[in-house]
Amino acid sequence: MDSLSVPVKNIYLPELVQIQEIIEETRDIKTFRVQRPHDFEYRPGQFAEVFVPGKGEAPFSITSSPTQEAFLEFSIKRVGTVTEALHRLNPGETVGVRGPYGNGFPIDSLRKQNLLFIGGGIGLAPLRSLINYVLSAPYRGNFGDIFILYGARTPQDLVFRWELEEWKKREDLSLLVTVDRGDDSWRGRVGLVPEVLKELSIDAKDFKAIVCGPPIMIKFTIKTLLEMGFQPGCIITTLEMRMKCGLGKCGRCNIGPYYVCKDGPVFSYEELQKMPEEY
Amino acid sequence: MAKKLVTPEVFRKKVADQSDLFLITERAQGVYHEFLPQGLRVIKTPKELIFPEWEGVYRFSFQDRSWKVWEIETGDFSPRFLFLLPCEARAVIEVLDGNFLQKDYIDKNYWQRRKNLHLIVLGCYTIPKTCFCSLVGGNPLWRDGRSLFVLPFQGELYVENDETMLFGEGKSVDAREEETLATREEELKASLPPPLPSDFPQKLYAHFDEGIWKDLSWRCINCGACTFLCPTCYCFDLSVEGRLRGLTLKTWDSCMFPRFTLHASSHNPRPTGKERVRQRVMHKFSYLPLREGYYGCVGCGICREICPVNWDIRETVERMAKYLG
Numbered sequence: 001m002d003s004l005s006v007p008v009k010n011i012y013l014p015e016l017v018q019i020q021e022i023i024e025e026t027r028d029i030k031t032f033r034v035q036r037p038h039d040f041e042y043r044p045g046q047f048a049e050v051f052v053p054g055k056g057e058a059p060f061s062i063t064s065s066p067t068q069e070a071f072l073e074f075s076i077k078r079v080g081t082v083t084e085a086l087h088r089l090n091p092g093e094t095v096g097v098r099g100p101y102g103n104g105f106p107i108d109s110l111r112k113q114n115l116l117f118i119g120g121g122i123g124l125a126p127l128r129s130l131i132n133y134v135l136s137a138p139y140r141g142n143f144g145d146i147f148i149l150y151g152a153r154t155p156q157d158l159v160f161r162w163e164l165e166e167w168k169k170r171e172d173l174s175l176l177v178t179v180d181r182g183d184d185s186w187r188g189r190v191g192l193v194p195e196v197l198k199e200l201s202i203d204a205k206d207f208k209a210i211v212c213g214p215p216i217m218i219k220f221t222i223k224t225l226l227e228m229g230f231q232p233g234c235i236i237t238t239l240e241m242r243m244k245c246g247l248g249k250c251g252r253c254n255i256g257p258y259y260v261c262k263d264g265p266v267f268s269y270e271e272l273q274k275m276p277e278e279y
Numbered sequence: 280m281a282k283k284l285v286t287p288e289v290f291r292k293k294v295a296d297q298s299d300l301f302l303i304t305e306r307a308q309g310v311y312h313e314f315l316p317q318g319l320r321v322i323k324t325p326k327e328l329i330f331p332e333w334e335g336v337y338r339f340s341f342q343d344r345s346w347k348v349w350e351i352e353t354g355d356f357s358p359r360f361l362f363l364l365p366c367e368a369r370a371v372i373e374v375l376d377g378n379f380l381q382k383d384y385i386d387k388n389y390w391q392r393r394k395n396l397h398l399i400v401l402g403c404y405t406i407p408k409t410c411f412c413s414l415v416g417g418n419p420l421w422r423d424g425r426s427l428f429v430l431p432f433q434g435e436l437y438v439e440n441d442e443t444m445l446f447g448e449g450k451s452v453d454a455r456e457e458e459t460l461a462t463r464e465e466e467l468k469a470s471l472p473p474p475l476p477s478d479f480p481q482k483l484y485a486h487f488d489e490g491i492w493k494d495l496s497w498r499c500i501n502c503g504a505c506t507f508l509c510p511t512c513y514c515f516d517l518s519v520e521g522r523l524r525g526l527t528l529k530t531w532d533s534c535m536f537p538r539f540t541l542h543a544s545s546h547n548p549r550p551t552g553k554e555r556v557r558q559r560v561m562h563k564f565s566y567l568p569l570r571e572g573y574y575g576c577v578g579c580g581i582c583r584e585i586c587p588v589n590w591d592i593r594e595t596v597e598r599m600a601k602y603l604g
């Protein structure tokens with residue numbers, strides 16, 4: 001006991017920060033830009049626990065890039081108690097943040113590689129952190145070609161539309177947006193992500209794929225990627241489990257011997273194949 | 280290592296004179312009552328002292344138009360001594376300390392309680408049918424070599440590591456006595472069932488998908504009683520009490536409850552008793568050993584004793600061991 005130094009910090013205590021801006025993305029998704037807490041150094045793909053005083057706490061991917069130093073962003077879908085409470089807040093109000101937690105994307109192993117990002121619905125949120133990281137001026141040169149395939153159910157369900165416009169203008173990346181069902185004003189692609197993916201002329205040998213979205217979309221996308229010749233180790237995805245502590249202590253989020261909050265949430269498909277199917 | 284012999288009279292009197300300092304677990308009381316004075320505070324499981332059933336971890340309140348949060352300090356506890364059985368001591372030292380004091384994130388409240396709680400391991404000499412410590416690498420005289428240790432020996436009490444003379448000066452142990460003790464310990468260990476094979480955790484993991492889990496789990500009604508009284512079970516929940524002022528609570532939780540893993544999307548990776556019982560067995564006998572190198576079960580048998588349907592973890596593990604060959 002005595003050999004351990006005194007822990008100065010209560011690991012469960014959040015830091016209170018102000019909401020700077022709220023962007024309404026879709027009917028049920030809002031992006032919250034909050035002040036960055038003190039000493040909050042994170043990597044793309046990590047997450048944080050967001051606390052709404054009097055309501056509760058829930059884990060969310062950090063969707064901003066660490067290269068954006070003044071703030072953190074979370075894109076949050078309204079599904080239950082905490083997320084509903086968040087959606088009722090206004091700029092200037094307060095939330096708690098603790099983190100960052102989890103492993104994040106394996107940036108070192110992505111260096112010099114061509115990157116294929118595949119996002120479905122709000123699954124673009126964790127990818128966006130990495131996308132903006134690799135697109136930022138100091139790091140763009142470290143990565144090869146960038147291809148982004150993004151899909152949502154309808155044009156109204158697309159998130160980060162304001163940023164998709166920015167990406168579209170850039171010459172150092174290709175962006176393809178697709179919807180399951182179009183509407184009168186939609187001029188873009190219509191089709192499910194895995195089907196659109198099949199038609200891309202992408203040489204699996206030269207790319208690493210990073211996938212995030214609803215479980216069913218991930219499943220079919222991975223299947224397609226394998227058919228296209230991607231090696232399981234070259235497919236990277238992020239998982240969701242019910243979480244409380246985010247620190248590997250409360251014993252809740254494991255898949256086999258792995259804690260998704262600590263060893264994940266980012267895993268390669270090669271790693272997933274070795275895990276029991278209990279997620 | 281300081282070793283001595285103390286007479287039962289002196290031992291009992293020393294404890295009685297300083298009775299405020301001591302606590303004892305229900306099970307240790309059951310074995311050692313004849314050596315101890317009456318009226319010591321009895322607890323059900325050691326974890327309730329260091330990882331209480333519920334505790335506030337921080338408070339929040341809305342004052343002067345802004346929110347504040349501040350941690351709830353448990354403060355420093357005055358040193359106390361807990362009499363407990365070897366299996367219970369192992370649960371604290373290996374499993375609970377292993378989780379809450381893991382270097383990357385130390386649980387402050389746990390640490391503040393734990394650092395002033397001294398364990399007095401009482402060697403076990405009446406071994407109930409329901410326990411199986413030797414299967415999981417323990418034995419009835421297990422101790423960590425640093426904690427106080429007590430064992431009845433030739434009409435006296437043999438005591439190790441009593442640096443502060445809690446039980447008086449006593450008389451030193453001579454070479455012959457030491458040899459007798461060592462021989463008895465060896466004989467006792469040799470008479471116990473052997474530990475599970477070292478590849479048991481690995482093999483168990485490889486049999487995750489086996490149909491046998493259904494068969495092993497059907498009787499359990501998922502009440503969670505076993506996990507609350509198990510000395511090693513440490514899973515917890517974090518929840519909020521109060522609206523404009525209140526606190527965030529850390530409470531015992533159980534992998535036996537369906538809501539433990541329920542996603543916000545209403546998807547549940549462990550929807551039935553089969554998955555939940557498998558998780559409890561796997562966490563203790565496969566995941567923890569694979570990850571941390573120790574079993575998450577100390578073989579105390581408490582879960583079997585209190586289970587309303589007599590679900591027997593020992594039987595399960597022995598059956599699995601046989602099944603895995």
Ligand SMILES: Cc1cc2nc3c(=O)[nH]c(=O)nc-3n(C[C@H](O)[C@H](O)[C@H](O)COP(=O)(O)OP(=O)(O)OC[C@H]3O[C@@H](n4cnc5c(N)ncnc54)[C@H](O)[C@@H]3O)c2cc1C
Pocket residue numbers: 047056058059060061062074075076077078079080081082083084122125126239240241242243265542543544545
């Ligand atoms: C690593 C990680 C990253 C994540 N990133 C994001 C992200 O970027 N964006 C995002 O939007 N989400 C993200 N999530 C998911 C997010 O954490 C959950 O949506 C959130 O925890 C929901 O919390 P809630 O309190 O709003 O819902 P809860 O209230 O906990 O649950 C809501 C659902 O459960 C049901 N429910 C509630 N109470 C009960 C009850 N008593 N009995 C039965 N059913 C009940 C409700 O009907 C509802 O459908 C992430 C999750 C993880 C693990």
Ligand code: SF4
Pocket residue numbers: 505508509510511512563575576577578579580581582583592
């Ligand atoms: S025997 Fe039962 S109560 Fe005792 S440590 Fe093992 S699982 Fe827990």
Ligand code: SF4
Pocket residue numbers: 498499500501502503504505506535582585586587588589590
């Ligand atoms: S094993 Fe027994 S005590 Fe444990 S949850 Fe099942 S029925 Fe309840």
Ligand code: FES
Pocket residue numbers: 242243244245246247248249250251252253254259260261262
């Ligand atoms: S969320 Fe607590 S262990 Fe992962």
